Amino acid sequence: MNAYENAIEIRGVTKRYDGFTLDNISFDVPKGCIMGFIGQNGAGKTTTIRSLLHITNIDSGEIRLLGLDHIKDETAAKKRIAVVFDELPFHDVFNVKDMARIFEGMYPEWDNDAYLQYTERFQLPQKKKIGQFSKGMKMKLQIACALSHNAELLVMDEATTGLDPVVRDEILHLFMEYMQNGERSVLMSSHITSDLEKIADMVTFIDKGKILLTGYKDEIIEQHGILKCDKEKLQEIDAEDIVSIRTNNFGAEVMVNDRENASYKYRDCTIDPANLDDIMLYYVHRDAKEWS
Amino acid sequence: MKMYLSLVYRELKQTRKHYIIMLALFLLVLAFMLLPLFISLAYGGAINGDVADINGEILFCAAPLALLGGIAAGTNNGLQKADISAGWKRYSFVLPPTAVQQAVSDLSVKICHILLFGAVTAVYPLLMHCMTGANSVSPTFNLYFGAAAAAVLTDAAYCYIIMFAKTKKDLAIIGAAAFLGAGLILRVTDFFTGDINIPEQSAAGRSLISEEALNELIAATGSTMTTVCVLAAFVTACVLYFLVMWRSHERREP
Numbered sequence: 001m002n003a004y005e006n007a008i009e010i011r012g013v014t015k016r017y018d019g020f021t022l023d024n025i026s027f028d029v030p031k032g033c034i035m036g037f038i039g040q041n042g043a044g045k046t047t048t049i050r051s052l053l054h055i056t057n058i059d060s061g062e063i064r065l066l067g068l069d070h071i072k073d074e075t076a077a078k079k080r081i082a083v084v085f086d087e088l089p090f091h092d093v094f095n096v097k098d099m100a101r102i103f104e105g106m107y108p109e110w111d112n113d114a115y116l117q118y119t120e121r122f123q124l125p126q127k128k129k130i131g132q133f134s135k136g137m138k139m140k141l142q143i144a145c146a147l148s149h150n151a152e153l154l155v156m157d158e159a160t161t162g163l164d165p166v167v168r169d170e171i172l173h174l175f176m177e178y179m180q181n182g183e184r185s186v187l188m189s190s191h192i193t194s195d196l197e198k199i200a201d202m203v204t205f206i207d208k209g210k211i212l213l214t215g216y217k218d219e220i221i222e223q224h225g226i227l228k229c230d231k232e233k234l235q236e237i238d239a240e241d242i243v244s245i246r247t248n249n250f251g252a253e254v255m256v257n258d259r260e261n262a263s264y265k266y267r268d269c270t271i272d273p274a275n276l277d278d279i280m281l282y283y284v285h286r287d288a289k290e291w292s
Numbered sequence: 293m294k295m296y297l298s299l300v301y302r303e304l305k306q307t308r309k310h311y312i313i314m315l316a317l318f319l320l321v322l323a324f325m326l327l328p329l330f331i332s333l334a335y336g337g338a339i340n341g342d343v344a345d346i347n348g349e350i351l352f353c354a355a356p357l358a359l360l361g362g363i364a365a366g367t368n369n370g371l372q373k374a375d376i377s378a379g380w381k382r383y384s385f386v387l388p389p390t391a392v393q394q395a396v397s398d399l400s401v402k403i404c405h406i407l408l409f410g411a412v413t414a415v416y417p418l419l420m421h422c423m424t425g426a427n428s429v430s431p432t433f434n435l436y437f438g439a440a441a442a443a444v445l446t447d448a449a450y451c452y453i454i455m456f457a458k459t460k461k462d463l464a465i466i467g468a469a470a471f472l473g474a475g476l477i478l479r480v481t482d483f484f485t486g487d488i489n490i491p492e493q494s495a496a497g498r499s500l501i502s503e504e505a506l507n508e509l510i511a512a513t514g515s516t517m518t519t520v521c522v523l524a525a526f527v528t529a530c531v532l533y534f535l536v537m538w539r540s541h542e543r544r545e546p
Contacts, residue, residue: 055385056545075390083386089379091306098305105298106388155386 004067007031007153007185008052013061015051020209022047024061027204027214029153032182034175036196036217037189038280039206045189048206049157052187053083066152079108082151086158088138092131096124099145107149118144136167143171147178154178156188160195168192172199193276203276205283212283217276224279225259225271228252233269241265244285247292255282295389299397304404307369311405314364318412321360325353325416329423350420351510354432358413362439365409366402366529368447372454372540373463384541391541398537399530402447406440431513438522444529448536455540 008029015022022044029035039045050056052063054070063070068077090099096119104110119126122140130138139159146154154175160168176199178184190196196203197217204214213220227237230251241262243255255274256262263271274282285291375381384394410433417432453470457463512518 050545053386054544055382075388078386079388081386083383085379085383087379089383091374091378091380093306093309098302102298102302105294105296105301 002067004064005031006064007033007066008035008187009062009064010048010052011062013048013051013063014059015047015056016059017047020044020047022051022058023209025206025209025211026061027211029185029187029202031185032179033201034179034186034188034199036193036200036203036276037187037206038191038193038196038203038276039189040191040280040284043206044209045191045206046157047209049155049187049189053081053155079149080152082146082149082154084139084142084146084154084156084159086161088130088133088142090130090141092129094130095128096126096130096141099130099141103145103149109150111148111150115144115148118147136163139163139167139171143174147174152184154184154186154188156186156190158189158191160190160192168195175199193280197276205280207284212286213279220279221274221276223257223259224274224282225256225262226274226278226282227254227256227262227266227269227271229254229266229269233266237266242289243279244282244288245290246282246285247290252290255279295393296397296400299389299394300400300404303371303397303401306374307371307401310369311408315409315412318361318364318409322357322412322416325357326419329419350417350424350426350428351431351513354417354420354428355435357416358432358435359439361409361413362406362436362441363443365406366440366443366447368450369401369405371398372451376454376457376463377460382545385544391538394541395534395537399534402444402533403530406444410436410440428510428514430519431510434513434518434522437526441522441526441529444526444533448529448533451533451540452536455536455543 006028008027010028011026013022013025020042025044025048027035037045037048047056051058052065052070054074065077066080070077094102100110100112100115103115104112119141122137122144124133124137124141124144130141133141143159160171163171172195175186175188179186188196188200200217202215203217203220205212224243228251229237231247234245234252234254237254237256241254241256241258243257245255246253255278256271259271259273262269372381375384389397413432413436414429417427417429421427421429450470453466454463457466
């Protein structure tokens with residue numbers, strides 16, 4: 001087993017489509033870390049995930065998974081990676097037992113006992129055809145498969161989208177358990193920021209194919225704030241402090257990118273803490289600068 | 293080895309329904325072909341006569357059986373299409389099996405089914421051989437593997453085209469194009485307009501094929517040279533199929 005610092009290293013990756021470009025993106029997912037990958041629909045989350053998993057070829061850049069090249073060492077890397085997609089990619093004719101038989105030959109570290117425990121915990125019927133499962137059950141099955149071969153890196157693409165809050169909470173709790181040995185890493189893309197606020201250590205924010213923010217979640221949340229002021233006061237705020245401005249009938253709400261500094265500079269204004277949802281929303285409108 | 297067992301298990305389980313239906317239809321045709329024999333035996337009759345004549349009669353039944361069996365076994369089993377629809381095709385890119393391992397598994401499943409259908413096809417000429425002494429095993433074998441080779445080759449071409457489909461919509465477009473294309477080829481080659489019915493000529497007292505020509509045909513289909521050629525064609529078709537499947541599993545999404 002090779003030693004590595006970052007479970008995922010993405011350097012200068014570019015992928016061009018007609019009408020969309022993943023533009024020279026770079027970020028790392030350190031070992032033992034849960035990275036939330038956020039952005040609105042069409043921002044480039046899925047393209048990034050498909051690129052790093054070599055589902056699609058990239059035009060330029062370098063990707064390393066668990067310290068291995070994502071193309072040259074593909075087979076070695078993929079034995080140690082688990083992937084969960086937003087839709088179950090298994091055929092409807094199979095059942096829970098069939099999936100164990102399929103995966104046990106593919107993964108050297110497949111653990112049938114662990115798989116059985118997960119399926120029992122999720123109350124998944126062993127012999128019922130997958131086609132008859134609910135959406136929640138299908139997602140649980142996919143997660144049970146992903147967690148049963150001792151993967152060091154778990155990549156999830158919108159895995160919690162479309163699930164009810166109870167199932168989402170159950171799944172998030174399971175991920176946190178899975179991370180407890182400190183050797184495993186997770187990249188989890190979602191536009192449901194509340195999920196990531198619960199479990200992510202780090203956050204990367206992508207918009208229109210570009211990485212806007214990447215770093216520790218708490219630091220990002222701490223750095224940003226929503227400054228509330230009237231329209232006259234708004235003129236006094238330095239442009240470099242502003243991410244974007246949301247105007248309303250009573251005044252404006254300004255997302256500032258350095259809350260501590262802003263609280264000294266604009267003492268007569270209230271600055272509320274921002275959550276990931278706010279940060280995403282204000283950054284998405286950064287080009288318009290003022291929006292309502 | 294465990295890897296191949298997993299891959300083959302998945303494909304067998306996934307295509308089971310297709311092959312069960314094919315096998316059931318095939319057994320039905322086989323039973324139909326054996327019906328005259330059973331009726332004859334039931335009424336205490338025996339199949340007598342010149343061995344050459346009997347050979348011709350047996351081959352008359354064995355040939356369509358062999359052609360049908362070969363096509364049923366070698367034709368597309370719908371796996372590629374189902375894999376794209378279910379999302380397994382995309383998911384397979386993130387799994388440890390290499391493109392070569394997956395292609396070997398595809399070919400193994402295909403060959404398993406060809407051998408299974410071949411064994412069932414052999415029942416008829418073997419039974420006839422035991423009953424009458426006439427030997428039509430070799431021509432049946434050649435016809436069967438010839439048909440299987442043609443079906444595998446067609447499947448390779450179909451899989452090559454389907455390789456470019458990424459969504460259900462693409463599959464529908466390719467399916468419609470293949471249907472229209474096949475119709476166009478048949479139209480261009482005048483396949484639909486052959487004059488089978490010739491009212492000015494009476495069929496009474498005439499034979500479809502002369503005895504001499506029939507004997508030549510039986511001798512040609514059963515010859516060692518034909519066996520070698522058919523096996524070479526079959527092996528070539530399998531190699532081509534393997535190469536197409538390899539490329540299909542290797543090819544990434546655009």
